[in-house]
Amino acid sequence: MRSEEHTLVEEELISKKDEPVNKSAEITNTPESITAEEHLIAEKPRCLDEDYEMVYHKPKTMVDVSMHYCPGCAHSLLHKLIMEAVDELGIQDKTIGVAPVGCAVFAYDYMNIDMTEAAHGRASATATGIKRLLPDSYVFTYQGDGDLAAIGIAETIHTINRGENIAIFFMNNAVYGMTSGQMAPTSLIGMKTTTSPYGRDVHEYGEPIKVSELISHLPGSFYVTRQAVNSATAVRKAKKAIMNAFKYQKLNKGTCFVEIIGNCPSNWKMTPLEASKFIDSEMIKVFPLGDIKLPKGEDLKLLEEVK
Amino acid sequence: MKGNEAMAEAAIQAGCDAYFGYPITPQSEVLEYLAKEMPKHGRVVLQAESEVASINMIYGAAGAGFRTMTSSSSPGISLMQEGISYIAGAELPCLIANVNRAGPGLGTIQPGQGDYFQATKGGGHGDYRLIVLAPSSVQEMADFVFLGFDLADKYRNPVMILSDGAIGQMMEKVTFGKFKPKKVDKPWATVGKPETRERNFITSLHIKSEDMEKHVEHIYRKYDEVKKNEVRYEEILTDDAEYLLAAYGLSARICHKAVNMLREKGIKAGLIRPITLFPFPEERINQLADKMKIILTVEMNTGQMVEDVRLSVNGKVPVHFFGRFGGMIPDPDEIVNKLENLINKNHAL
Numbered sequence: 001m002r003s004e005e006h007t008l009v010e011e012e013l014i015s016k017k018d019e020p021v022n023k024s025a026e027i028t029n030t031p032e033s034i035t036a037e038e039h040l041i042a043e044k045p046r047c048l049d050e051d052y053e054m055v056y057h058k059p060k061t062m063v064d065v066s067m068h069y070c071p072g073c074a075h076s077l078l079h080k081l082i083m084e085a086v087d088e089l090g091i092q093d094k095t096i097g098v099a100p101v102g103c104a105v106f107a108y109d110y111m112n113i114d115m116t117e118a119a120h121g122r123a124s125a126t127a128t129g130i131k132r133l134l135p136d137s138y139v140f141t142y143q144g145d146g147d148l149a150a151i152g153i154a155e156t157i158h159t160i161n162r163g164e165n166i167a168i169f170f171m172n173n174a175v176y177g178m179t180s181g182q183m184a185p186t187s188l189i190g191m192k193t194t195t196s197p198y199g200r201d202v203h204e205y206g207e208p209i210k211v212s213e214l215i216s217h218l219p220g221s222f223y224v225t226r227q228a229v230n231s232a233t234a235v236r237k238a239k240k241a242i243m244n245a246f247k248y249q250k251l252n253k254g255t256c257f258v259e260i261i262g263n264c265p266s267n268w269k270m271t272p273l274e275a276s277k278f279i280d281s282e283m284i285k286v287f288p289l290g291d292i293k294l295p296k297g298e299d300l301k302l303l304e305e306v307k
Numbered sequence: 308m309k310g311n312e313a314m315a316e317a318a319i320q321a322g323c324d325a326y327f328g329y330p331i332t333p334q335s336e337v338l339e340y341l342a343k344e345m346p347k348h349g350r351v352v353l354q355a356e357s358e359v360a361s362i363n364m365i366y367g368a369a370g371a372g373f374r375t376m377t378s379s380s381s382p383g384i385s386l387m388q389e390g391i392s393y394i395a396g397a398e399l400p401c402l403i404a405n406v407n408r409a410g411p412g413l414g415t416i417q418p419g420q421g422d423y424f425q426a427t428k429g430g431g432h433g434d435y436r437l438i439v440l441a442p443s444s445v446q447e448m449a450d451f452v453f454l455g456f457d458l459a460d461k462y463r464n465p466v467m468i469l470s471d472g473a474i475g476q477m478m479e480k481v482t483f484g485k486f487k488p489k490k491v492d493k494p495w496a497t498v499g500k501p502e503t504r505e506r507n508f509i510t511s512l513h514i515k516s517e518d519m520e521k522h523v524e525h526i527y528r529k530y531d532e533v534k535k536n537e538v539r540y541e542e543i544l545t546d547d548a549e550y551l552l553a554a555y556g557l558s559a560r561i562c563h564k565a566v567n568m569l570r571e572k573g574i575k576a577g578l579i580r581p582i583t584l585f586p587f588p589e590e591r592i593n594q595l596a597d598k599m600k601i602i603l604t605v606e607m608n609t610g611q612m613v614e615d616v617r618l619s620v621n622g623k624v625p626v627h628f629f630g631r632f633g634g635m636i637p638d639p640d641e642i643v644n645k646l647e648n649l650i651n652k653n654h655a656l
Contacts, residue, residue: 092499092500092502093499093500093501093502094499095499095500096371096497096498096499098367099510105512106512108506108508108510111506112500112506113499113500113506114497114498114499114500114506114507114508115497115506115507115508115509116366116367116370116497116508116509116510117397117508117509117510117511117512118363118366118367118393119363119366119389119390119393122359122360122363122366122390125355125359125360125361125363125364125366125367126363126364126366126367126370127367128353128360128364128367129325129327129363129364129365129366129367129368129369129370129371129375130367130368130370130371130497132325132351132353132364132368133324133325133351133368133371133373134371134498134499137498137499154356154357154359154360155356155359155360155363158355158356158360
């Protein structure tokens with residue numbers, strides 16, 4: 001959404017520049033047709049390249065289109081962080097992504113890299129097929145909790161147990177987002193969803209599954225971390241974890257697993273701000289943030305090489 | 308060589324880059340043979356955690372532009388159907404071998420032909436077809452691997468070799484060297500996007516109905532080409548035949564024997580053996596029906612291909628069925644008796 005708005009604003013500015021009329025006069029003449037926001041922009045001096053230094057822009061690994069994600073959704077941020085990492089590491093031509101079934105099913109519409117859209121839960125098997133044939137490439141899967149922790153848990157465990165040299169980015173927002181908010185294996189106890197209208201009952205469905213802890217016990221996992229993207233600090237940490245997950249692939253030491261506790265305001269029936277707060281107040285009680293498995297001993301020396 | 312081993316050796320010789328599989332009787336020899344031989348050629352072989360995983364590994368590797376193959380037997384092929392549907396939807400080439408055992412359910416490990424419908428009518432969800440090759444000898448188990456890979460690449464569609472437990476396990480002489488592996492350019496493959504081209508993506512998803520309809524139309528136009536160019540069958544003594552047997556795979560071998568026995572009795576019998584089950588030799592069967600009095604379809608199931616034979620014949624002559632199933636193999640005598648009974652009944656009318 002944001003990019004589209006910017007484009008519109010730019011067009012507006014350009015057209016205004018070309019018009020010979022006095023700007024302030026124009027504004028006073030047609031107050032009804034100009035929104036408050038446009039008014040503000042029109043008042044400001046035009047941002048010229050020579051006057052300002054560009055300090056932030058979309059990575060070239062992102063396709064410049066508006067996204068289908070809801071306001072306040074964590075997916076768009078995670079997409080951007082992953083693509084920033086690919087851009088900064090200069091590995092666009094060696095990176096192949098595997099999209100899941102779920103909200104991120106259209107990830108290939110936004111990520112400007114070669115991608116495969118896998119069947120529900122099978123992304124890590126599909127990624128295995130790619131990585132085994134292209135061992136020098138960077139391969140990642142992008143999966144949600146329903147995809148990875150329910151229907152695809154077998155593929156997840158076996159892929160990591162084989163120590164496939166791929167990165168798995170696991171968006172855990174505790175619901176099935178795409179199918180509009182059903183209970184996921186990671187839904188919190190008492191959490192109301194469309195299929196647990198009275199709240200998730202521990203006697204019926206057990207505790208939420210903690211995938212990162214589970215797979216950290218497998219020798220094939222090399223780096224396991226759980227992050228969030230609900231604050232600027234969290235985003236920076238998540239970015240670092242994603243960068244690590246790509247860098248470590250070079251070592252061929254096993255699977256890098258980055259879990260992201262994601263906001264899902266639409267299905268949590270919250271405002272984006274409430275959803276961000278919910279992560280801090282409730283989600284991280286069950287899914288504490290931080291590194292779960294870090295390279296040790298000899299592997300630490302190897303890490304120096306990829307830095 | 309065993310049929311399964313011949314298929315595995317052919318895969319290596321046909322330039323198969325990767326094999327992903329899961330053990331199941333009666334086809335485990337394919338995985339065993341390749342687990343031993345593929346590493347010697349620097350190729351990829353991997354025993355997956357399930358058939359569900361192996362077909363999705365195929366999906367990934369085929370999407371990256373490699374020659375890939377998997378094999379299984381009936382229950383395992385059922386597990387693969389979702390993945391096969393995705394592969395057909397995303398138009399990826401790959402080779403899938405089904406060493407058919409008898410079912411339903413866990414069934415038995417003995418040979419069967421009960422997967423004809425599954426193989427030829429799609430098998431998984433949605434509108435698609437596989438190109439289906441039915442070998443009736445160990446030599447064909449090998450030859451059809453070369454043919455299968457080439458057809459898969461040519462049409463960007465999964466190809467199935469539909470065999471059975473008897474052909475997979477039987478030992479016969481095989482010669483190699485007749486075919487050479489063909490390499491095909493795959494500019495659509497996901498190998499990493501250079502700056503010089505747009506990104507490639509492999510998907511079967513077309514969320515807008517208008518787009519999806521166009522996509523399925525495109526796939527079906529491709530099948531029209533397949534039907535035009537790739538129909539294969541074998542005929543035995545059909546020139547002067549009055550009675551036609553129709554059978555594929557192992558059943559066809561048994562029918563061949565039955566035709567010889569019938570000829571010895573002075574009954575002018577012939578055999579048509581569809582080699583491609585999709586595309587089905589419907590035109591040829593329709594032509595042959597013009598000069599036949601009776602057609603008898605013989606299968607190791609309760610009657611599946613007979614429906615396609617009837618559609619091909621389109622009511623010109625009666626099409627009868629004889630089947631053994633549950634892992635039982637028809638005896639040539641039974642087929643001779645069945646046809647003689649039908650002839651006698653015909654005369655009585």
